Amino acid sequence: MITPADARSGKGHRDENFPVASRLIHPRHRPPILAFYEFVRTADDIADHSALKPVEKLALIDRLEATLLGKTNDDPVGVDLRSQLAARQLSPRHAQDLLVAFRMDVTKLRYRDWDDLMGYCTYSAMPVGRFVLDVHGESRGTWPANDALCAALQIINHLQDCGKDYRNLNRVYIPLDVLADTGTGVAELGGERASAGLLACICRLSRRTRALLRESKPFSARIEDTRLALEVAVIQTFAEQLVRLLSRRDPLSERVHLGKAGVAGFGMLGLLWGATRRVGRAFAAGHTTQDA
Numbered sequence: 001m002i003t004p005a006d007a008r009s010g011k012g013h014r015d016e017n018f019p020v021a022s023r024l025i026h027p028r029h030r031p032p033i034l035a036f037y038e039f040v041r042t043a044d045d046i047a048d049h050s051a052l053k054p055v056e057k058l059a060l061i062d063r064l065e066a067t068l069l070g071k072t073n074d075d076p077v078g079v080d081l082r083s084q085l086a087a088r089q090l091s092p093r094h095a096q097d098l099l100v101a102f103r104m105d106v107t108k109l110r111y112r113d114w115d116d117l118m119g120y121c122t123y124s125a126m127p128v129g130r131f132v133l134d135v136h137g138e139s140r141g142t143w144p145a146n147d148a149l150c151a152a153l154q155i156i157n158h159l160q161d162c163g164k165d166y167r168n169l170n171r172v173y174i175p176l177d178v179l180a181d182t183g184t185g186v187a188e189l190g191g192e193r194a195s196a197g198l199l200a201c202i203c204r205l206s207r208r209t210r211a212l213l214r215e216s217k218p219f220s221a222r223i224e225d226t227r228l229a230l231e232v233a234v235i236q237t238f239a240e241q242l243v244r245l246l247s248r249r250d251p252l253s254e255r256v257h258l259g260k261a262g263v264a265g266f267g268m269l270g271l272l273w274g275a276t277r278r279v280g281r282a283f284a285a286g287h288t289t290q291d292a
Helices: 027-048 054-068 076-088 093-107 114-124 126-135 140-160 162-169 176-181 186-190 196-216 226-248 260-291
Strands: none
Touching: 027 054, 027 076, 027 093, 027 126, 054 076, 054 093, 093 114, 093 126, 114 126, 114 140, 126 140, 140 162, 140 196, 140 226, 162 186, 176 196, 186 196, 196 226
16 A cells, blocks of 8 residues: 555645745744644545545555554654644644544545535634644634634635536535535536536525635634734635635636735735734724723
């Protein structure tokens, strides 16, 4: 059997749709975040590997977890993350939760309804933001807003890649009840263009994702670390623009990603929005101190 390293797709943190430990993050926090990313990316590539059988994928994911927990030293990404966690006295729980999601990717190919999909996001998306918050020593009071943003990012990715996921992996993240409500068959995800019914599904899920982004809107202002708060503000801005694109484009036949100009423009908009909120927060804190 191949090793976890052999299963890597070659994709790195700079290839993701959203920033991963960008230069906004303080250098002292980047090593654990990047170690976490490399571990998670390896597990994700195993789950998505086209040539491996399900039983082989699950065995490789189990092997990664064993290394993470110190039972073996077989895989460098597990050893590196374990070392970073130990240095900061952090739990492996978030990484283990993500491994649950990757096992689901291997064994669970359909989702019944929105709640079923949110259950998946609890393991596939929310732990990513929670880990970054823990690295920065942020309050767990930020978790609800984090969870809303991370779930929104996951669903955006599902909608962007809905055709590819179906064609290549037979995975369908669009809930079956939404497909049924619009009279849309799963096989329509394999078409060159989305049918009217499939577009209606995507628009419906985009609206629900927009609601998640409304829940996450206050997130950046609740974060103590200014650099992390600015990064979250940029991600929030990117997500809001992508949901707008999904509401009017066909992901089967059109690009639903931000180009370089879009990333630069909306990134600057996100930075300005985040900075404005930080100034407002500082101003409010100053008034509170004076009132006291």
